[in-house]
Amino acid sequence: MISLTGLNLILPQLIIALAAIIVMLSIAVKRCHRFTNLFTLLSFAAAAISVLYIPRGSFGVSSLFVVDGFGKFFTVLIACAGFVITLMSYHYLNAREKRNEEYYILLLLSSLGALTMVISNHFVSFFLSLEVLSVSLYALIGYLKEEPAGIESGIKYLVLAAVSSSFLLFGIALIYMQTGHLDLSGIAAGLSSSGEFSGVFIAGLAMVIVGIGFKMALVPFHLWTPDIYAGASAPVSAFVATVSKGAVFAFLLRLFYSTGGLENKNVWTVFTIIAVASMLFGNWLALRQQNIKRLLAYSSIGHLGYLMVAFLAITDRGMQAATFYLVVYFTGMLAAFGTVIYMSNKKGEALYIDDYRGLFWKKPWLAAIFTTVMLSLAGIPLTAGFLGKLYLLTAGTEVGIWLLVIVLVVSSGIGLFYYLRVVAVMFAGKNENEASSEPVIGKIFPHGLVLTLLFLLLLWFGVYPSSLLEIIQQIASVIR
Amino acid sequence: MPVNYYIFLSLALFAIGIVGVLIRRNAITFFMCIEIMLNAVNLLLVAFSKMHHAKQAATLATAGIDGQIFVFFIMVVAAAEVSVGLAIIVMLFRNVHSVNVNFLNRLKH
Amino acid sequence: MIYLLQEELSKKVMDVNDIASYLPIGIQIVCAAGLVAFLMLVTHLLGPKRKTADKLQSFTSGIESHGDARQPVAIKYFLVAILFVLFDVEVIFFYPYAVNFKGLGWSGFWAVLLFVGFFLCGFIYIIKKGALKWEE
DSSP: OOOSGGGGGGHHHHHHHHHHHHHHHHHHHOOOHHHHHHHHHHHHHHHHHHGGGSOSSOEEETTTEEEOHHHHHHHHHHHHHHHHHHHHHHHHHHHHOSOOSHHHHHHHHHHHHHHHHHTBOBHHHHHHHHHHHHHHHHHHHTOOTTOHHHHHHHHHHHHHHHHHHHHHHHHHHHHHHHHSOOBHHHHHHHHHHHOSOOHHHHHHHHHHHHHHHHHHTOGGGOTHHHHHHHHSOHHHHHHIIIIIHHHHHHHHHHHHHHHTGGGSHHHHHHHHHHHHHHHHHHHHHHTTOOBHHHHHHHHHHHHHHHHHHHHHHOSHHHHHHHHHHHHHHHHHHHHHHHHHHHHOOSSOOOOBGGGGTTHHHHOHHHHHHHHHHHHHHHTOTTSHHHHHHHHHHHHHHHHTOHHHHHHHHHHHHHHHHHHHHHHHHHHSOOOOSOOOOSOOSOOIIIIIHHHHHHHHHHHHHHHOTHHHHHHHHHHHTTTO | OOHHHHHHHHHHHHHHHHHHHHHOOBHHHHHHHHHHHHHHHHHHHHHHHHHHHHHHTTTOTTTTHHHHHHHHHHHHHHHHHHHHHHHHHHHHHHHHSOOBGGGOOTTOO | OOOOSSOOTTSOTTTTOSGGGGHHHHHHHHHHHHHHHHHHHHHHHHSOOOOOHHHHSOSOOSOOOOSOSSOOOOHHHHHHHHHHHHHHHGGGGHHHHHHTHHHHHHHHHHHHHHHHHHHHHHHHHHHHTTTTOOOO
């Protein structure tokens, strides 16, 4: 039944949903890129701020959603990421595409999917948010009409995502057979009453893991990642790398912690294998990449693997570490793709590592930012990435999952090589032969400003993390 | 009829869908196969919904209703997926004048 | 009280599996076949007929055919088909609403109205963008 009482709890989601419709109608009346961009920015900001008006505590909104500190934290995170991506898209789209207002409808809709996913407490709402997120992503990935690679990656993502979501659905159906419920609390109750996990339930859980693993690009299901990152436009790749993965990770935490699915030894082992493979393969395959977007794709596979370590610790501290690391990962990835966008020109994106050769001598400030980002992703001290990894490690060692901890350390070591290779290229001598005639897309405002802000955030979290940690500590224990 | 029959039928349909996606090379056929897979799930959900309803109808009149509602959403989502997919295929066709996915190898390095 | 779409679940499967229970299906088949036959007959009777000499000539005049017989269909058809799929499927949400029309009361009515309103926004967008303009 519809009631107006719960509506203030889902205010951010309502704002984004309404914004998408308003943008659509405004395009129908008159096209104006500047207005559309500004309006989208405002609605993301409003969504982030409106979280302050949600009362504290954990509330259920019908049986579909639960609004708690954890959900609110991720709501703010996703809204901020959406804000940054919108800001970085403006000049990029102006340079590369003529009709670019629809881009913002799609961006708002897919953010809406992510925003509802992080508060989902029911398989129906999870599936719907997942599809709202990915159906708009199909169109976003293939958005640049002149770019054959974009369309190709769009169709690839479409087919693979559709297959993976049918796997997910089949899994959900099997879980439904076993427990008779589609909401997470009902599933937990059904499980605890039956005691042992049955074969059907395990099969269902395995198929759900396939679907979720695909979205998060964990290793056996990662093959789409480099192609889609390379083919999609850089802002969209940033979106796929951050918002889409982060939201699914948030639901993964909710799903397995609230139903207790990880208590089963087999499920835990499967996740361990996935995590180990993601960390090793992601970093290993990144070593040979010349294309910076493919490199970031493989690196993101590795980072999601790191996150799984904290997920598998099944402690409050593990959850705090995962949340902290996810914030750091968001910041780093957004800044990395932001730099790619900055360096792109009308003809194409600055895809290859060689495009960054001698960047330090041309744009020292940008090179400094990109260096910091790379060091943070690699996990060098004084950056946020280092502290994030430290928390992951402590979360792992506390419960003694040594295999995962050791693999984390080893694969971070492998990771150092390719991150430092990018840094080294930037400081190498100027390459005189290719004096690119096209000016870069990036402008001081807003690109330079946003990048600087993200850069400062990375340093801030790296040197003085307690401000963020205090917030995370408040929200992280709520979910259990 | 025991619920096993439904499970076997939908497993068969699901497997047909997977095999189709794996071996066919036509983008339109992909969508048909995905549709088969989704409908296999629909069948399963409806069967389970009826099963749970028959089991618990005495205590809870609305038992098993969520499975049926879920089916509606899956149908709508499948339609949305297909229409976005068709739109992308139209764009693909304008580019390469074919819907054969073997042309999609630009991104390999 | 929300109703399931299938009523009378309490009946055993055995009870409904006899030959008489197939009667509605038989009626439906007869109706479907009858509709097809009726439509074919009616179009035959009502449609205008122009029997000209050119039309009755057989089409093998020795002139070689040009191009591919499988002409690409105009994009308009595709667009309309895609939009039709979307707006057609929307209707399935009305079925559960129709079954529970009374039980849901005004709040259900407003919810459905909101749903239709959102769809209308999409429709306005489509019209304004000229996706349904046939002549051009």
